[in-house]
Amino acid sequence: MMGVFHDLESYGHEQISFFHDKESGLKAIIGVHSTVLGPSLGGCRMWKYTDEQAALRDVLRLSRGMTYKAAVAGLNLGGGKAVVMADARTEKTPAMLKAFGKAVEAMGGRYITAEDVGMSVSDIDTIRGYTKYAVGGSNEGGSGDPSVMTAFGVFQGMKAALKVTGLGESLEGARVAIQGVGNVGYHLASYLSAAGAKLVITDIYPNQIEKVVQEFGAEVVAPDQIYGVDCDIFAPCALGAVLNARTIPQLKCKIVAGSANNQLEADSDGFDLFSRGVVYAPDYAINSGGLINVAAELDGYNHERVMAKVSQVYNTIVNILERSKKEHIPPHQAADAMAEQRLTEAKKLSAEPVPALAR
C-alpha cells in the first residue's frame, strides 16, 4: 500500500500490522501507536469500510487516541486499536473471530484487544479462546459492561468542571442537558438525578427517553433542540463531531461535559468554545472510566479499586482546566500537553541502555 510509512510517521506510530485469513475472509489491521507506558490496549472495531485507506485511517486515528486517553488517565498502558473490514451483522463468523484471536496472539502482548463498535461481549469470549490478550469478556474476572464506570467518571468530571468554573461542585439544582440516553447517558442520568440535578434529555429512540423520564423525571426536547437548551452543563453522550460551527453558536450552557468520543469536529471548534467562555471537559479525559474499568482486569479486577481510580477523573479534569486557565490555552490542548508530558518523561526513563546480556 502506498504511503503507509508516511502515515505512520505523521501519526507517530510504532507499528501497523495487516492480517489476512483466506478461509474466514478476515482482513484486519492492528495499530500500535505507542507502547511507551505499557502494552497497547484498545477495542476492535468491525466495520464495512469503503476501502483499505479508510480502514487504515481509522485504525491510525483511533489507536493514537488511545495513547492519549491512557496517558491522561494515569494508566501504565499504551495506545492500540484494531479494525476488521467486515459487516458485523452479515459477515461476522466464529471462524473470522478465531482468525482475529490468533492475529492478536501473534502480536505477543504488544496489543491487548477489547470490545468496540460491531463487537460484543460474547465475541470477546470467542476471541479469548485463541488469545490471552483480550479483555472485557463475560468470564470470571471479566470487567463486564463499562458504561456504568464511564458514566461515573463523567459525573466526577462534571463536578470538577463546576468547581473550576466557580459554580461550586454540587450538582444540586444544576440543569444538565443530555444528548443520547443510551448505555452511558442512562447511567449518567441516574447519578445526576440522585445528586439533585434537573435533567433535560433527548434521544432518537422513544424507548430510551421513556425509561429515563419514568425512572428519574426529565424534560424532553427534540434532538435538534438540545444544543440551544438553557442549562449549566451540556452532556454529549451520543455521537462524535457534535461541537462544530453549526452547533456552537446555539449553545447556552456554561460547561460541555459528556461521554461521546471525538466531540470536536475540528481543532478550531475547541478554540471557538474557549473564546466564547464555554468550559469544555476534553472527551478522552472525562470518558476514561470505561478504559480504566477494562484495564483493571489486567491486575485482577476489584470493584472498589476501580471506583477509586475512576474517581480520579475529578482531579484529572481539575488539572486540565487549571492548566488551560493558567496558560490561556483551550482545555483540549491542555489535555494533549499533559499526555505528551507523561510520554516524554517515560521515554527519558526508558532511554537507559539495556544492560548487555551476561555471556
Ligand code: NAD
Ligand atoms: P449507546 O449506543 O448505548 O447510546 C447512544 C444513544 O444516543 C442511543 O440511545 C442513541 O439512540 C442516541 N442517539 C444517536 N444519535 C442521536 C442523535 N442524533 N440525537 C440524540 N440521540 C442520539 O452508546 P453508549 O455506549 O452509551 O456510548 C455513548 C457515547 O459515549 C459514544 O460516543 C461512545 O463512543 C462514547 N463512549 C462510551 C463508553 C462506554 O463505556 N460505553 C466509553 C467511552 C466513550
